[in-house]
Amino acid sequence: MKKKVTWLAGALLGLLLVMSFMRSGQVRSADAADKPNIIILFCDDLGYGDLSAYGHPTIRTPNLDRMAAEGMKFTNFYSGSPACTASRYALLTGRFPVRSGFEWVLYPKSERGIHPREWTLAEGLKSAGYATACYGKWHLGTTKKAYLPLQNGFDEYVGLPYSNDMLPPQHPPIALMEGNDTLQLNPDQAQLTALYTERAKAFIRKHKAEPFFVYLPYAMPHVPLHPGEKFAGRSPRGTYGDVVEEIDWSAGEILELLKAEGLDENTLVFFTSDNGPWIIKNELGGSAGLLRDGKGSTWEGGMRVPGIARWPGTIKAGTLQLQQASTLDLYTTCLALAGQSPPIDGRSVDGRDISALLHGKQDTTLADRPYFYYGPHVLQAVRKGPWKLHLITSSQTGRDYFNGKLPLLFNLETDPSEQYGLSDARPEIVQELMELAEQHKRQAAQEGSFWGKE
């Protein structure tokens, strides 16, 4: 009996030693090796056309261009919404804005925030053993503790919790938070990109031996534009170019660290944006390239954004990805990579696992699934395959491009700039997409939201 206990104690001690050694950062467990690290670099108001990899002539983004050349460049990638809050909600929950009853933009004093019943990407990854951190713009509620990042799956948080233009006198002093607390009132915005980058790098170094998730929602290039000292006045594109080039620098720093730490092959890095460019800000806003309109609109320029995935050894270098996908899919895909699934409790999760695409495999079930464009309050358009039907159109510019003609049908593959309306020519497609939209609206109304009907 005594012998048995001694043997057991020895075994336990050995196990503890091994575990402590693993936690010390020298060895990654077999379990962890199967779970790739995940880093999401999330810009604010960066347009489809704002990187040199997507054709911008005077914004230089060599690190992101290289990231695309070494990885996968999406050309039909959507944000969950054409506005900040709903887009972030969609990314972290995998759900269309209508699911949450949470379709507006939050202000510092807004009563609501992310609903406690949501199971965020961070919560999912945390329960799979990931160390999790968010550095940047939260924008999912601040007036209750329950809305904050630490209560929604993140081990660490540093950042401005709402948009960087929500300033006094209309709003309370802007607060830089650390965890649940205010770190600094009215911080110098010019230091934010560098701060978020340094914190992300420190977190990666600290947690390199376990799977980690870093969500980096930059404050830029949302107005007011504040480039760091090293970037101010450097870009030919002006201040807008300065802040985008600083984000490119930030991405480069993180990619370089991954390489230096030998983490390249087990880290998926995804770069994208929360919505299209804020074109009504003129030169202070970005460019949607060949796409129509921008932020706040469900024209392509409002929701189609750059999407770059890098994961050496898994994603083939230089892959062009034309398949329609979205930030909602990042939710489901990252959970799947961590061996997790969204809750099965009646809630709709709209994102799909697109890891087949990352692995260079065909998944025909992805090709024809619909995408629903929320504006952000109501369903405004639906896409299926190449076809997009506008039920309602709107633009912050005030322009009505087709003189009120609705519904408007476009083939986004042959006509990416939405110029040549086809609703008269293809009534059967109009009919099909109308039915899809109605069906979706009925289902969404029936399911309701966690906040209840409004």
Next chain:
Amino acid sequence: MKKKVTWLAGALLGLLLVMSFMRSGQVRSADAADKPNIIILFCDDLGYGDLSAYGHPTIRTPNLDRMAAEGMKFTNFYSGSPACTASRYALLTGRFPVRSGFEWVLYPKSERGIHPREWTLAEGLKSAGYATACYGKWHLGTTKKAYLPLQNGFDEYVGLPYSNDMLPPQHPPIALMEGNDTLQLNPDQAQLTALYTERAKAFIRKHKAEPFFVYLPYAMPHVPLHPGEKFAGRSPRGTYGDVVEEIDWSAGEILELLKAEGLDENTLVFFTSDNGPWIIKNELGGSAGLLRDGKGSTWEGGMRVPGIARWPGTIKAGTLQLQQASTLDLYTTCLALAGQSPPIDGRSVDGRDISALLHGKQDTTLADRPYFYYGPHVLQAVRKGPWKLHLITSSQTGRDYFNGKLPLLFNLETDPSEQYGLSDARPEIVQELMELAEQHKRQAAQEGSFWGKE
């Protein structure tokens, strides 16, 4: 005496043997090694936004994207004119359209052609010992033998000598030429890209031991669009995408051959287009991306085109080139690389040697030189540094974007889409560019053209 003759004869025989061996394609002479092979891939009506490397979402150009990743991508590169003939003239002579008195588009029965006094890029390279060939759309005159490629410096020619839409009944049957002769009337346009590619490859193989110049002015993507059998119906972008993807295949074939033959490091390949997309053709025309308007216009979309240079060992991989440059510069640069200079006989040569840029060196004298936009008949705009002044604007769409307001000043670096007019805000820049334009017009009028005043 006899001994001396024998020795001399032996030496001569040896020399002949060495020369014949060199010509046989096994050894490249030391002289030839200093002269890089030059290949110019020249599209017809391809827009700034039509390659995936420049952000097109549904045209797949993996070979050209890789060419850019391995070489230099220009984002401020201009064609010599917004229309076919004048653009080709400018490329092959290094001169603005006004110099030649040759500013219009040629038809099969047009009386004029390239002036015999012009010293084309092919003539220059030929005199430097290059084997020279042109496969594709000539469009510099056919009604006199003197206008044809073989009389203008090319050893070989196969191609349609004018635009592929100049068809019966308005025009005589379209002729595919070989050398000075008609090879075939009404050829199948769907075979042209493959034909030009095969001829170019055969020429490269044959002349790999000497410096060679291949000018490949594709018939596509000018309407009518005729993709080859392997490409028809393949591109999500439709027929326009099919023909561009076939050109991408063609570029890939040529790059692959260069690699296989060990010619990579002594071959400069340059890919570009003769003008912007023919947007009035709707889906049959291309996209200028974020640039305004297209072919036939001196808005940026009419003249700024993709420009990709590849020359491994000389051009650093993944270089983004923001410097303003043009097809006129290709003339002077390629001559300089071959150790040649344009004639010094009073004619203006407007192109500059930009080989410093290819070598990754600064050349500050290039930064502030003006560029003159011909429409194609008259001077319509001038650029210096970031500033562009429109003296006259026109568009084949019939649109007048600024309600007749002229002159119009834009900063192309901060405002690449020419949206925010600055002529009221910066009268001193307007004044400077007006004077530049006047000076240029006076000089051009004084110099006249080879055809005399009209």
